[in-house]
Amino acid sequence: MASDAPPLVLDIDGTLTDDPGRLDPRAFDVLPSWDAPVVLATGKAFPYPVSLCHYLGLDKNVVAENGGVVLAAGEVTYTGDRDAAQAVADEFVARGGDLGWGSFDDTNYWRETEVAVDRSADETLLRAVAEEHEMEVIDTGYAYHVKTPGVEKGVGFERLCETLGMDAKEFVAVGDSVNDVSTFGVVGRSYAVANADEAARAAADEVLSESYMDGTLSVLRSLSE
Numbered sequence: 711m712a713s714d715a716p717p718l719v720l721d722i723d724g725t726l727t728d729d730p731g732r733l734d735p736r737a738f739d740v741l742p743s744w745d746a747p748v749v750l751a752t753g754k755a756f757p758y759p760v761s762l763c764h765y766l767g768l769d770k771n772v773v774a775e776n777g778g779v780v781l782a783a784g785e786v787t788y789t790g791d792r793d794a795a796q797a798v799a800d801e802f803v804a805r806g807g808d809l810g811w812g813s814f815d816d817t818n819y820w821r822e823t824e825v826a827v828d829r830s831a832d833e834t835l836l837r838a839v840a841e842e843h844e845m846e847v848i849d850t851g852y853a854y855h856v857k858t859p860g861v862e863k864g865v866g867f868e869r870l871c872e873t874l875g876m877d878a879k880e881f882v883a884v885g886d887s888v889n890d891v892s893t894f895g896v897v898g899r900s901y902a903v904a905n906a907d908e909a910a911r912a913a914a915d916e917v918l919s920e921s922y923m924d925g926t927l928s929v930l931r932s933l934s935e
């Protein structure tokens with residue numbers, strides 16, 4: 711690994727995984743030995759990126775819940791209104807919607823600042839209810855997220871950089887969806903994997919020719935040459 715490898719901010723689903731969302735085991739070949747900070751920035755609930763850092767042997771610097779939860783240098787901060795998101799979810803269900811997670815909802819059980827809904831749900835109804843509550847719905851390709859407007863991965867990431875005393879512009883970002891656009895906007899260089907959605911493709915400095923972890927690895931290899 712070149713000692714001038716830049717710090718990284720990496721999305722998880724669609725970027726370090728395969729299509730169904732299984733972690734690509736090659737993450738273990740490159741990330742533990744990366745010679746600069748590696749930040750995981752995800753729409754997943756807080757325990758997921760923390761666990762992934764733990765098992766990859768990375769310092770626990772994470773942006774979770776699309777920016778709602780930030781952990782850096784042992785300090786956790788929260789933004790976003792879980793109660794407001796829950797009110798949308800409750801009304802959605804009362805009006806016939808189904809969150810789609812079955813009896814034990816591990817997707818939301820540990821989620822503190824927003825609510826995620828399975829993509830099998832009635833999107834039109836969900837968006838209508840959210841709008842009435844002045845909440846936002848984003849579609850990451852893995853879930854609909856009912857969130858507080860203005861809470862974004864990129865905003866949380868800037869907070870993380872401040873805590874670490876680093877400049878967001880030093881970082882290279884890789885991502886795949888609309889929830890990565892705000893990160894792409896604050897880093898020095900951004901890449902969208904080939905499976906990325908329109909929003910991420912439009913926002914990235916470069917759209918990669920390869921998908922999922924193949925795309926991410928192509929960037930990491932070129933940065934570490």
Ligand SMILES: O=C(O)COP(=O)(O)O
Nearest residue numbers: 722723752753754850852
């Ligand atoms: O939680 C999601 O919907 C997507 O997660 P991601 O931000 O790691 O891709």
Ligand SMILES: [Mg+2]
Nearest residue numbers: 721723724886
């Ligand atoms: Mg993603």
